[in-house]
Each structure stands twice: as C-alpha cells, then as structure tokens.
Amino acid sequence: MIRFVDTTKVYSNGVVGLRNLTVRVEKGEFVFVIGASGSGKSTFLKLIMHEEVPTEGEVYVNGYSVHDMVHSEIPYLRRSLGVVFQDFRLLPNKTAYDNVAFAMQIVEATAREIRRQVPLALGLVGLSKKARAYPNQLSGGEQQRIVLARALVNNPAVLIADEPTGNLDPKTSLEIMNLLEEINQRGTTVVVATHEKGIVDTMKKRVITLDHGEIKSDVQKGSYSDEN
Amino acid sequence: MKIRTMKLLVKEGTNNVVKNKLMSFASILTVVAALFFLGIILLIAINITSNIEAMKRDLELTIFLNVNATSYQREEVVGFIEQKKAAGIVSEYRNETKEQMYDNIKKSLNDDSLLEGFGVENAAESFYLKLVDPNSSDELIKQLSTFEGVNKNNGIGYGKDELDKLEGILKIFNYIVMAILVILMVISVLLISNTIRLTVFARRHQIEIMKYVGALDSFIRWPFIVEGLLIGFIGAVLSFILTSQAYKWLQDVINAILLNLKLSTLRLLEFGPVAFRIFIIYSIFGIVIGGIGSFFSVRKHLNV
Numbered sequence: 001m002i003r004f005v006d007t008t009k010v011y012s013n014g015v016v017g018l019r020n021l022t023v024r025v026e027k028g029e030f031v032f033v034i035g036a037s038g039s040g041k042s043t044f045l046k047l048i049m050h051e052e053v054p055t056e057g058e059v060y061v062n063g064y065s066v067h068d069m070v071h072s073e074i075p076y077l078r079r080s081l082g083v084v085f086q087d088f089r090l091l092p093n094k095t096a097y098d099n100v101a102f103a104m105q106i107v108e109a110t111a112r113e114i115r116r117q118v119p120l121a122l123g124l125v126g127l128s129k130k131a132r133a134y135p136n137q138l139s140g141g142e143q144q145r146i147v148l149a150r151a152l153v154n155n156p157a158v159l160i161a162d163e164p165t166g167n168l169d170p171k172t173s174l175e176i177m178n179l180l181e182e183i184n185q186r187g188t189t190v191v192v193a194t195h196e197k198g199i200v201d202t203m204k205k206r207v208i209t210l211d212h213g214e215i216k217s218d219v220q221k222g223s224y225s226d227e228n
Numbered sequence: 229m230k231i232r233t234m235k236l237l238v239k240e241g242t243n244n245v246v247k248n249k250l251m252s253f254a255s256i257l258t259v260v261a262a263l264f265f266l267g268i269i270l271l272i273a274i275n276i277t278s279n280i281e282a283m284k285r286d287l288e289l290t291i292f293l294n295v296n297a298t299s300y301q302r303e304e305v306v307g308f309i310e311q312k313k314a315a316g317i318v319s320e321y322r323n324e325t326k327e328q329m330y331d332n333i334k335k336s337l338n339d340d341s342l343l344e345g346f347g348v349e350n351a352a353e354s355f356y357l358k359l360v361d362p363n364s365s366d367e368l369i370k371q372l373s374t375f376e377g378v379n380k381n382n383g384i385g386y387g388k389d390e391l392d393k394l395e396g397i398l399k400i401f402n403y404i405v406m407a408i409l410v411i412l413m414v415i416s417v418l419l420i421s422n423t424i425r426l427t428v429f430a431r432r433h434q435i436e437i438m439k440y441v442g443a444l445d446s447f448i449r450w451p452f453i454v455e456g457l458l459i460g461f462i463g464a465v466l467s468f469i470l471t472s473q474a475y476k477w478l479q480d481v482i483n484a485i486l487l488n489l490k491l492s493t494l495r496l497l498e499f500g501p502v503a504f505r506i507f508i509i510y511s512i513f514g515i516v517i518g519g520i521g522s523f524f525s526v527r528k529h530l531n532v
C-alpha cells in the first residue's frame with residue numbers, strides 16, 4: 001500500500017526532512033505518526049501525495065512509483081488518496097454539499113453518482129442536516145467533517161491526515177478521531193500525523209515515532225509513552 | 229473530456245468573470261483600448277488603399293494624334309481602341325476633335341489676339357480612355373506608340389507612375405501597421421495575463437484544493453481560459469461599438485474637410501461595408517489575446 005525504501009528528503013535550503021527512512025504500511029492499517037515539531041511528520045505525508053519529491057530513495061503508494069512520476073500521473077495518484085489538513089481548506093463560496101460534490105465533479109463523476117454519493121458521505125460524517133450551510137456558518141469540527149466527507153467521497157484506498165484535530169477542542173478532536181477509525185473499519189488505510197497524546201494513548205493503534213527525520217520507534221498498539 | 233465536464237468548466241469560467249467584477253472590468257478595458265487603437269490603424273490603411281484604387285480607376289489614358297494625321301491613320305487608332313473595348317480592356321472612351329480643342333483653348337485664353345497664327349488646322353484630335361485594369365496601361369501604351377497617327381512626343385499620357393510610387397509607400401505603411409499590430413498584441417497579452425494572474429492568485433487555494441483532490445491540469449486551466457476568452461470577446465464587442473461610433477463621427481468631419489478643399493474624389497469609406505470584416509478581426513484578436521493571456525497565467529500555478 002505505502003512503502004518507503006531508504007528515502008531521504010533534503011529541502012532546497014539544506015534542511016533534512018527525512019533521513020534514510022524505510023517503512024511499510026499495509027492495506028487496511030491505521031497508523032499514527034508522532035514526533036516532536038520538525039521531526040518530519042508532514043514531510044512524510046507530503047512525499048506520499050507527491051507534494052514533495054524524495055531527494056534519494058523510493059516511495060511507492062497504491063501501485064504508483066511516486067519518486068519517479070511524470071506530471072500527468074500525479075492527479076491519478078491523488079485520486080487514490082484522501083487528504084485532510086489541519087486548516088480545513090474548504091471553498092468558502094460553496095455550500096457543504098457543493099464542496100463535497102466538487103471533489104466528484106473534478107474526477108468527472110456523473111450527476112447521478114454525485115446525487116447518490118454526496119449524501120452518503122455527509123451522512124457518514126454526521127452532517128446531513130448542514131448540507132446547505134457555507135463553511136463560515138459551520139464550527140471548526142463541522143468544517144473538518146466536511147473535509148473528511150470530501151476526502152472520502154471518491155472512495156480512496158488511503159486517507160492521509162496531517163494534524164486533523166490541530167485546531168479543535170479535545171471533545172471534538174476525539175469525535176474526529178473516532179470518525180477516522182470508523183472510516184478505517186470500512187477498509188480504508190488511514191495515516192494520521194498528530195500531537196494528540198491522549199487520543200494516541202487510548203486508541204491503541206500502530207504508532208510510528210519520528211525524530212529528526214528518522215524512525216525512533218514503530219510499535220503495534222503503541223502509545224505516546226513508547227517514545228522514550 | 230466529457231460534455232458535462234465541459235459545461236461545468238464553461239459555467240465556472242463565466243461565473244469567474246461575473247464574480248471578479250473589478251478584474252474583469254480592467255481586463256475588458258485593456259482589450260477595448262488595444263482593439264480600438266488597432267481598428268483605427270486598420271481603418272486608415274483600408275481607406276488609403278481604397279482611395280488609391282479609386283484614383284486609379286479614374287485615371288484616363290490620353291492619346292494625342294499628330295496635327296497632320298490622315299483620316300486613315302485616325303481610323304486605325306479608333307479601330308484599335310474599339311477592338312480593345314470589345315476585348316474588355318478599355319471600359320469607355322471619348323474623343324475631343326480638333327474643333328473642340330480649338331474652342332477649349334480659345335475659351336481658356338479669353339484674349340483672341342494670343343491665338344493669332346493658330347487655327348483649327350494647328351490643333352490636334354485627342355482620345356481619353358478609361359481602363360478596366362489600370363495595370364494593363366503599360367502594354368497598351370507600347371502598342372499605341374506603334375501607330376503612325378499618334379504623336380510620339382508626349383502624345384500618350386497616364387498618371388499611373390505617380391500612383392505606383394504612392395502604392396510603394398503604402399506597402400511600407402502596411403508593414404508598419406503589421407508591426408504595430410504585433411506589438412499591440414504582445415502588450416495586450418501581457419496585460420491580460422497579468423490581470424488574470426491576479427485572479428489566479430486570488431483563487432490559489434481553490435487550485436490547491438483541486439490538485440489535492442486529483443484534478444487534471446486541463447480541468448484547472450479551462451475555467452481560466454474560458455474567462456480569458458469571454459473577456460476578450462466582450463472587449464471586442466464593446467470596442468467594435470466604440471470604433472463604429474468614433475469612425476462615423478470622424479467620417480463626417482473628414483469628408484466635410486475634403487469637400488471644402490475641393491478634394492471630393494477623396495473620401496472616407498462608409499463603415500457599413502467593412503463593419504463585418506472589422507467585427508471578425510476584433511473578435512479573433514480579442515479571443516486570441518484573452519485565451520493566450522490566461523493560458524500563460526495559469527501555467528505557472530500548475531507545476532506542483
């Protein structure tokens with residue numbers, strides 16, 4: 001599903017984002033990526049979705065050789081991924097429904113498919129009632145649910161989330177994480193970069209800990225305390 | 229690309245024009261100004277060309293017979309002219325007999341004493357030919373000068389050489405017009421692409437989101453191109469209206485001046501007959517400028 005082979009990312013200013021990283025994430029897994037600020041979590045996710053390219057080594061995602069990809073292939077890699085960020089990145093001039101539908105229009109889904117799938121996705125994240133609302137009429141937690149619905153609506157094989165709860169209160173954060181777990185149980189591989197100590201500790205998932213761009217630990221049913 | 233996607237992209241592009249009123253207005257203004265300038269130059273060129281053509285058609289080939297030409301020699305010349313008329317080379321001709329010439333001279337002199345020793349017998353008959361194609365004059369002059377009865381000393385005249393010189397100048401003028409057109413086009417493309425770049429920048433988040441979701445480059449690019457095309461076309465229509473009004477006003481003014489100067493053979497063309505041509509040229513230029521301008525402005529943002 002996701003495979004890094006001796007991958008190194010050095011940014012143009014010489015800063016090392018990742019150093020000789022080798023790791024595998026299998027289909028259907030739920031993985032937390034944790035580590036101090038600057039340890040390389042975002043870099044790891046950016047390499048998966050080809051927002052950055054590795055300086056050395058290989059990255060394989062959903063059958064694509066991401067390290068060695070022509071420009072025209074990138075959209076198809078991205079269609080096999082769902083992406084969620086800390087800042088919600090919704091289109092402010094579109095309703096919740098249209099934001100989700102837009103993701104389907106982009107991949108040229110039929111109007112019928114859109115009418116069927118969008119309500120399902122909104123239902124899954126529990127926001128059917130707010131379909132007609134605009135992003136600025138929604139709370140942070142609600143906006144992040146819309147983003148989740150958008151990330152899911154095209155049935156991606158892998159969902160990657162970079163601090164999806166970074167801007168949310170603890171209760172809402174837990175709800176979002178539970179939603180991610182639910183999505184995972186439906187068969188989607190989920191990779192979440194986070195600082196949420198409490199949630200990581202209670203959810204007992206695989207935890208990859210990064211430190212200065214290297215893997216410090218990689219534990220099944222791990223917790224934050226495994227870091228030390 | 230599927231039809232429904234095309235519809236969607238056209239709708240997005242159209243919405244963009246309406247939503248970004250200020251940017252659209254600025255871009256449209258650029259197109260209007262560029263095309264208006266272009267149109268005026270174009271109309272000047274068309275007018276000069278058509279006036280030269282008209283002058284050429286009005287040119288007469290004049291032939292003087294020798295004073296002592298025999299009636300047989302005269303019949304030879306008339307026969308030749310008739311034959312050329314039948315062949316569709318000469319459109320019409322008239323002649324001035326010795327008597328008419330004598331009377332004309334007499335009339336213009338006012339003073340009969342000056343005509344002493346100059347009688348009808350000293351006058352020469354002349355022919356005035358209008359040619360269907362002014363360019364056939366050289367051949368005709370060559371043939372006419374072989375006739376016995378034709379006066380070889382300045383007996384054949386045609387003003388075409390002067391007009392040819394004028395045409396030479398016109399050709400250079402046309403090259404200059406061409407160069408101005410190219411420069412205008414480049415400037416407009418730059419201005420438009422700059423304006424659209426601002427709207428692209430304003431929507432960089434939207435572009436980013438589209439890319440994360442897996443939009444193809446064409447999907448991202450088309451709404452902007454539609455926007456550019458639309459701006460170009462609206463600019464073309466407005467500029468066309470502006471040009472036609474300005475030209476009609478100019479036409480009245482300049483034709484009045486020409487009439488005052490007794491240059492009534494020269495006149496500004498009617499706008500009507502060239503209107504369609506101008507409109508097509510404007511539309512093509514506007515659309516090309518808008519399309520290319522927006523194409524360049526999105527390109528940069530696609531490389532992520």
Ligand SMILES: Nc1ncnc2c1ncn2[C@@H]1O[C@H](COP(=O)(O)OP(=O)(O)OP(=O)(O)O)[C@@H](O)[C@H]1O
Pocket residue numbers: 011012013015016017035036037038039040041042043044
């Ligand atoms: N575009 C960039 N150009 C240069 N250096 C960068 C760039 N992005 C990240 N870095 C550097 O690479 C290192 C890893 O950054 P990364 O964003 O992956 O960390 P992170 O673990 O996500 O941190 P945080 O928890 O603060 O989000 C840091 O030292 C960072 O300064």
Ligand SMILES: [Mg+2]
Pocket residue numbers: 041042043162
């Ligand atoms: Mg980060």
